[in-house]
Amino acid sequence: MSEKKVFLILQDTEDSRPIIEAVGADNPHVSIQRQPGMVRMEATQSLRINRETVEEKVGRDWDVQELHLNLVSLSGHVDEEDDYFELHW
Amino acid sequence: MAIEISSKQIEPIRHTYDYVARRIGEGRPGSRYQEATFDIQPTANFQYPSSYAPKYALFDPARTAIVMEDWYAFLDPRQYYYSAYTVARAKQQEVVEKNFAFVESKNLLTNLPDDIKTVIRKVLIPLRHVEWAGNMNNCSITDVGYGTAITQATLFHAIDKLGIAQYLTRISLILEENEETGLDAAKQAWLEDEMWQPLRRAVEDMFVLDDWFELLVAQNVVLDGLLYPLVYGEIVDDLMVRGAMSLAMLTEFMREWQKEAERWTSAIVKAACLESKANAAQVSTWTRVWTDRLSDALEPIACAAFDPVPTQPAPATKRNLGRLFSKSEDQCTRSVDSLSVTAVSQVRVALLERLQKQGLKLAEVA
Numbered sequence A: 001m002s003e004k005k006v007f008l009i010l011q012d013t014e015d016s017r018p019i020i021e022a023v024g025a026d027n028p029h030v031s032i033q034r035q036p037g038m039v040r041m042e043a044t045q046s047l048r049i050n051r052e053t054v055e056e057k058v059g060r061d062w063d064v065q066e067l068h069l070n071l072v073s074l075s076g077h078v079d080e081e082d083d084y085f086e087l088h089w
Numbered sequence B: 001m002a003i004e005i006s007s008k009q010i011e012p013i014r015h016t017y018d019y020v021a022r023r024i025g026e027g028r029p030g031s032r033y034q035e036a037t038f039d040i041q042p043t044a045n046f047q048y049p050s051s052y053a054p055k056y057a058l059f060d061p062a063r064t065a066i067v068m069e070d071w072y073a074f075l076d077p078r079q080y081y082y083s084a085y086t087v088a089r090a091k092q093q094e095v096v097e098k099n100f101a102f103v104e105s106k107n108l109l110t111n112l113p114d115d116i117k118t119v120i121r122k123v124l125i126p127l128r129h130v131e132w133a134g135n136m137n138n139c140s141i142t143d144v145g146y147g148t149a150i151t152q153a154t155l156f157h158a159i160d161k162l163g164i165a166q167y168l169t170r171i172s173l174i175l176e177e178n179e180e181t182g183l184d185a186a187k188q189a190w191l192e193d194e195m196w197q198p199l200r201r202a203v204e205d206m207f208v209l210d211d212w213f214e215l216l217v218a219q220n221v222v223l224d225g226l227l228y229p230l231v232y233g234e235i236v237d238d239l240m241v242r243g244a245m246s247l248a249m250l251t252e253f254m255r256e257w258q259k260e261a262e263r264w265t266s267a268i269v270k271a272a273c274l275e276s277k278a279n280a281a282q283v284s285t286w287t288r289v290w291t292d293r294l295s296d297a298l299e300p301i302a303c304a305a306f307d308p309v310p311t312q313p314a315p316a317t318k319r320n321l322g323r324l325f326s327k328s329e330d331q332c333t334r335s336v337d338s339l340s341v342t343a344v345s346q347v348r349v350a351l352l353e354r355l356q357k358q359g360l361k362l363a364e365v366a
Helices: A017-026 A051-058 A064-069 B018-024 B032-037 B082-105 B114-124 B127-144 B148-175 B181-192 B194-207 B212-241 B245-250 B252-275 B277-306 B319-325 B339-357
Strands: A005-011 A031-035 A038-044 A046-050 A071-075 A077-080 A084-088
Touching: A005 A017, A005 A046, A005 A084, A017 A031, A017 A038, A017 A046, A017 A051, A038 A046, A046 A051, A064 A071, A064 A084, B018 B032, B032 B082, B032 B148, B082 B148, B082 B245, B082 B252, B114 B148, B114 B181, B114 B212, B114 B245, B114 B277, B127 B148, B127 B181, B127 B194, B127 B212, B148 B181, B148 B212, B148 B245, B148 B252, B181 B194, B194 B212, B194 B277, B212 B245, B212 B252, B212 B277, B212 B339, B245 B252, B252 B277, B252 B339, B277 B339
Parallel strands: none
Antiparallel strands: A005 A038, A005 A071, A031 A038, A046 A084, A077 A084
């Protein structure tokens, strides 16, 4: 079970870029794969997006729900709060 | 027949432009902000020096006492380049327009009590001239400043200043039911009323500052850093408690704008101070000088808002508007613990504390 992977796939757009950077910064174990038109972020066990980190990258207030504008697919149990979005098994 | 669609991944040879890759490292996509900012400033082939400043090259980092190894250390935390800036402002503009339409349709400004209208006329409307000065000053920084990171942000600032001046103008037009009497009276006050002269003299002195970084500190860091919290914070809050909710709606943009501008000015001060002790000392001196001067200049304005001399309530008809700004009469009563003195010292302390956190050494230049 411990080897199970969660993933998050976003469209490869300018809006996703700060989110992808934030995921990279906050999840040292993540593997980021750039595919045609989309970016796949994969990690064992869990993957977390912190609002604060994205805000730092994007330079303005950022609502966690803005994630869904660029979301293609995901797998894992979703834990979504005002301050973070987490996937885990 | 079955068709098999397979996708083939093509690795892009470059992820961004070379000049961006040199700064952020190969193999990473650059952001639009980085692509529109890094190294855009022309640095060579200045064979025609300007006739009005022959000792400087066309774009010359030596036009300021601030010395930077890399002028792109002044990155804008808001990451404003043309598109991000216009999209952000368009969204805000929509909200402001709705607020204006609402206030106008319900006569929320024209129905305010006379004493509040007097404060709006005396304190708020003449500020359009200060905003215009802010536009001039930011255009001037954009002209002689060095490094796109700074000059693109100051040009956006210049445009914002015009926008804010226009909002103030519209508030006056609503208040006077589309007559320009309020604007004329405010201009007269700006030119002649004693309460405005220290501030007018200060911004006019800024017009002729030689060092553009000093101008940036004086205008964007200090003047805006004191004026906006004082007027759109303290004074508008006070009027709001007295019933002028509509005014708070119409000036909400200014308050939002200041919060956003603070992030940028803090980053500028921080980057300059990080670079060298000499820069930190220079920026600290400028900050100290302009904060002292401008907080003194703002006191009569705060005083007119918070501690006006109780006068016979004159009905503010179009004809006697001019009399509100008569030169001779004492405009307000002030003592060490009066509301206006407290308000000015509060915004001053808040500004200096924020700047000290960015690395200013204010105690050393006191």
